[in-house]
Amino acid sequence: MSILDKMQRIDRRYIYLAAWIFVLFPLYYPLGLPVPIGRESKAWYNYIEAIPDDSVIIVSMDYGVSGMPELYPMTVATMHHLWDNCLERNWKIIVLAFWNQGPLVFDTLLSQIDPAAKYNVVYGEDWVELGWVPGSETGMAALATDMWGQTPRDYLEDRPLSEYPIMADIRTAEDVDLVISIETGTPGLPEWLRQWNDPFGVPFIVGCIGVSVPGMAPYLASGQLSALLPGLTASGEYELLLSRPGLAVAGLDAVSMSHLLVVLLVLIGNVAYFASRGKEAS
Amino acid sequence: MTTMWELIGVWTAVFFTLAIYSFLYGENPWFRLAEHIFAGVSVGYAVAFNLDYLRDQWVNKWSLSGTLMLLYIIAILFGILWYARFTKQYFFAYRWTLAIIVGTGIGMALRTVIFTQFLNQIMAQARLSLWVPGDLLQSFSNTMIAIMVPCVLLYFWFTGPARDKAPMSYIEKFARYTMMAGFGAAFGYTVLTRYSLFIGRAQFLLGITPNPPEARMAFYVIAATILITLFAKDHLFKKT
Numbered sequence: 001m002s003i004l005d006k007m008q009r010i011d012r013r014y015i016y017l018a019a020w021i022f023v024l025f026p027l028y029y030p031l032g033l034p035v036p037i038g039r040e041s042k043a044w045y046n047y048i049e050a051i052p053d054d055s056v057i058i059v060s061m062d063y064g065v066s067g068m069p070e071l072y073p074m075t076v077a078t079m080h081h082l083w084d085n086c087l088e089r090n091w092k093i094i095v096l097a098f099w100n101q102g103p104l105v106f107d108t109l110l111s112q113i114d115p116a117a118k119y120n121v122v123y124g125e126d127w128v129e130l131g132w133v134p135g136s137e138t139g140m141a142a143l144a145t146d147m148w149g150q151t152p153r154d155y156l157e158d159r160p161l162s163e164y165p166i167m168a169d170i171r172t173a174e175d176v177d178l179v180i181s182i183e184t185g186t187p188g189l190p191e192w193l194r195q196w197n198d199p200f201g202v203p204f205i206v207g208c209i210g211v212s213v214p215g216m217a218p219y220l221a222s223g224q225l226s227a228l229l230p231g232l233t234a235s236g237e238y239e240l241l242l243s244r245p246g247l248a249v250a251g252l253d254a255v256s257m258s259h260l261l262v263v264l265l266v267l268i269g270n271v272a273y274f275a276s277r278g279k280e281a282s
Numbered sequence: 283m284t285t286m287w288e289l290i291g292v293w294t295a296v297f298f299t300l301a302i303y304s305f306l307y308g309e310n311p312w313f314r315l316a317e318h319i320f321a322g323v324s325v326g327y328a329v330a331f332n333l334d335y336l337r338d339q340w341v342n343k344w345s346l347s348g349t350l351m352l353l354y355i356i357a358i359l360f361g362i363l364w365y366a367r368f369t370k371q372y373f374f375a376y377r378w379t380l381a382i383i384v385g386t387g388i389g390m391a392l393r394t395v396i397f398t399q400f401l402n403q404i405m406a407q408a409r410l411s412l413w414v415p416g417d418l419l420q421s422f423s424n425t426m427i428a429i430m431v432p433c434v435l436l437y438f439w440f441t442g443p444a445r446d447k448a449p450m451s452y453i454e455k456f457a458r459y460t461m462m463a464g465f466g467a468a469f470g471y472t473v474l475t476r477y478s479l480f481i482g483r484a485q486f487l488l489g490i491t492p493n494p495p496e497a498r499m500a501f502y503v504i505a506a507t508i509l510i511t512l513f514a515k516d517h518l519f520k521k522t
Contacts, residue, residue: 016306023477023484069482070475100331112492134335141390152342160342193398194391210474214467221427222406224398231471232478250490251481258477 004279007272015265022261026253033256035249040228041237047205047227048081055177056092056170057082060192061102062183067209068105073248074207074235075182076109080244083119086126092166093127094176096151098140098187100132103155110156123156124164131155136187140195144173172200179204189216193224205229289496296500299483304508310515312508407431433457 001009051057059082063071082093097103106129115121130151133139143150148161148171161167169175173196181192181204189206196202203226208216210231219225229238233255235248284292301316336358344354360382366375410428414420436450437457444450489495 013307019477019480023481024488027481027484027488027490066479069480069485070478072482100328104327132331132335134332136387137390138386149343153338190399191391194394198394198398198402210471210478211468211476213471214464218403218406222403224402224406231474232481233474247482247485247490247492251478251485254481254484255474255477258481259473262473 002276004272004276007268008276010265010268018261019258022257023254026257027250030250031253031257033253035236035240035252037237037241038234040230041234041241044205044207044227044229044234044238045081045241048078048085051085051089051091051178053089054091055089056094056175058176058179059093059095060179060181060183061095061097061106062099062181062185062188063105063209064099064101064184065104067184068108070209070232070235071182071184071207072105072108073232073246073251074229074238075105076113076246077235077239077242077244077248078180078182078207079109079113079115081242083115083121083127086119086121091126092170094130094166094170095127096130096143097132098136098191099184100134103129103131124154125166128164128166129155130161137191137195140187140191144196144200147171173202174200176200176202178202180207181205182207183212184209185212188212189219189225193219197224207235284494284496288494292494292496293500293504296487296497297504299487300501300504300508303483304512307509307512310512312511430457430460434460437461 059079061075082091085091086093095106097106115127116123121127130147131154133143133150135142139150148167151161153160154164176196179192179196179202181188183189183206188208189212192204192206197204205227206216206225207229208231210233213228213230216225216228216230220228229235232248232251236245236252236255239246239249298316298320301312302320304310305313340354344350360379363375363379366372407427410424412421412425412428414424433453434457436453439445445454486493486497487501489498489501
């Protein structure tokens with residue numbers, strides 16, 4: 001087998017080994033590559049900064065543990081941003097999930113951040129966690145018209161919603177000023193658009209995995225989606241805007257290196273392919 | 283101070299991460315074990331959450347009056363009919379529940395889908411400003427969108443002889459380049475997502491804050507163990 005053939009038939013295990021090396025090396029020895037702030041992360045940051053005082057904000061955890069590596073850093077950064085401004089701006093934050101592993105992800109977040117100790121926010125007055133709402137799109141529609149009926153008890157303390165002052169005036173989608181959905185798939189953006197954005201005019205912003213971005217871009221361009229935070233790279237930029245570097249920033253060198261590997265492999269494959277084709281022709 | 287249970291949790295998580303990744307080497311028993319346990323745990327978790335939700339609904343809403351109780355029981359009975367799928371004799375009953383789910387789902391979506399995913403998109407396209415003062419890049423981007431969208435729409439116009447002649451042949455070529463660019467962007471983002479998932483697990487394995495630092499030692503020990511067993515298995519099978 002010639003070298004050109006070998007270049008086109010690299011054993012996949014060597015490629016996986018190279019992927020491990022390209023990812024682990026910058027995690028062991030951070031390279032400190034520059035991180036320019038992109039338009040999306042800046043728009044996301046500015047949008048949250050511009051949320052009016054006294055707003056009611058829903059944060060929907062529409063992903064499971066499998067989406068955590070990419071979405072968890074942006075969830076942490078967004079919750080820091082919200083809780084940090086919660087008291088001063090009198091925001092009311094409702095955390096819920098349309099994915100059944102969403103509460104599990106938020107449990108992990110609460111095991112790392114104590115909002116009461118760090119931001120003096122009071123559970124039940126400034127924020128509340130309603131937990132999982134089943135039924136996918138049907139559940140979303142039902143929640144929009146009757147929040148108390150869909151989630152009669154909260155998730156964290158398992159008490160009736162009537163015991164929480166924050167929920168006193170929040171009954172339907174008309175009482176909500178913004179939805180922040182952090183999501184990996186269905187239910188997600190199209191369902192929020194169909195059941196909350198269009199019928200009730202609730203604006204919403206989405207943090208998503210990279211693979212979903214091409215499908216979401218048209219909604220951003222049309223203005224139906226107010227801001228979009230796409231993937232780990234944008235999460236890292238957002239962490240830098242908040243001056244709170246976390247897991248996303250720590251992973252950005254590895255992202256760059258891994259993409260470099262993919263480009264190298266594409267180049268090797270193409271060079272070998274065209275060279276062997278030229279050789280055959282001659 | 284890490285408790286014994288937390289330590290066991292970390293080592294278990296590291297083991298399952300590496301067992302799943304061992305598939306990169308090839309099909310093996312470690313991967314199979316992890317895969318089956320993962321599937322079982324996921325289903326168990328979902329069932330427990332569903333039952334918990336049903337209980338909450340019953341206690342706080344549906345048990346408050348006789349009519350509500352009856353409606354709740356009817357809904358539960360329809361839910362149980364899902365399991366009729368597993369018998370040939372009562373398979374037809376499963377279709378009733380399926381019909382309700384599909385019917386309500388489609389009804390809910392169709393209510394607004396024509397606006398959110400069709401008309402609003404067309405209106406946004408029609409409103410596009412080709413010239414954005416002070417932003418040359420945005421102006422270029424908007425102009426490209428204004429050309430590309432109709433071209434791609436025309437690409438899927440399959441009828442009539444005009445398709446093979448100019449100007450349709452040029453439009454078709456331009457639409458193909460447009461779609462290739464779109465697929466390229468999708469591929470790039472897919473690579474980002476797949477590697478992000480891997481990077482997240484790698485950060486866990488290396489115990490990078492806020493992940494537990496104990497994971498790093500577990501990573502070295504378990505990775506070595508799994509690799510040795512995989513090589514040994516290969517070696518033994520080759521000999522026999």
